[in-house]
């Protein structure tokens with residue numbers, strides 16, 4: 321069955337790979353599944369056809385046969401559950417891979433999104449300069465323990481898993497801020513992630529869309 325995902329017709333980041341279709345593309349590349357992409361404009365995302373797929377009018381979505389789902393975490397976990405390569409066989413290790421996926425989305429990503437909002441949406445507000453250090457401090461509150469837990473390991477829990485894929489995807493949004501580079505092991509972790517051939521293919525595919 322054909323897998324179809326949605327992505328921005330013109331990504332606001334101009335193809336830096338920060339839109340959330342990249343993590344879905346990466347998961348599909350890791351498990352060697354071909355996929356098609358339906359590009360949507362900001363206008364089309366808020367129209368009935370897309371809203372039927374995604375009630376919040378966002379990307380990414382994932383369609384395969386009768387299945388249509390949204391939320392990048394749900395999509396990536398679905399891919400990991402149905403194809404070998406992103407979840408360990410051992411049940412306890414699988415549970416931990418899911419745990420890291422949710423930790424990336426629920427614990428690490430929120431303050432990072434706050435920083436994006438603070439820099440892009442709120443930068444003209446009179447209180448913006450005062451708020452920024454608070455937002456950055458909340459990010460460091462997450463990165464410091466993450467760095468301790470990763471230690472000298474290659475990945476978060478043994479073999480590379482969907483948990484690493486999501487954590488690295490989330491941390492990549494911090495690259496422009498330089499904050500992640502304050503933690504040598506996290507910086508090296510990101511470098512290992514983006515060096516994976518599957519990530520490279522996913523990045524190139526989304527960059528190609530945005531180059532046109």
Ligand SMILES: N[C@@H](CCC(=O)N[C@@H](CS)C(=O)NCC(=O)O)C(=O)O
Pocket residue numbers: 338339340341365377378379380390391392393
């Ligand atoms: N929690 C959702 C967030 C989806 C999301 O924010 N998508 C962004 C692109 S990365 C979007 O569609 N933004 C346009 C909008 O919200 O109108 C997920 O992980 O899939």
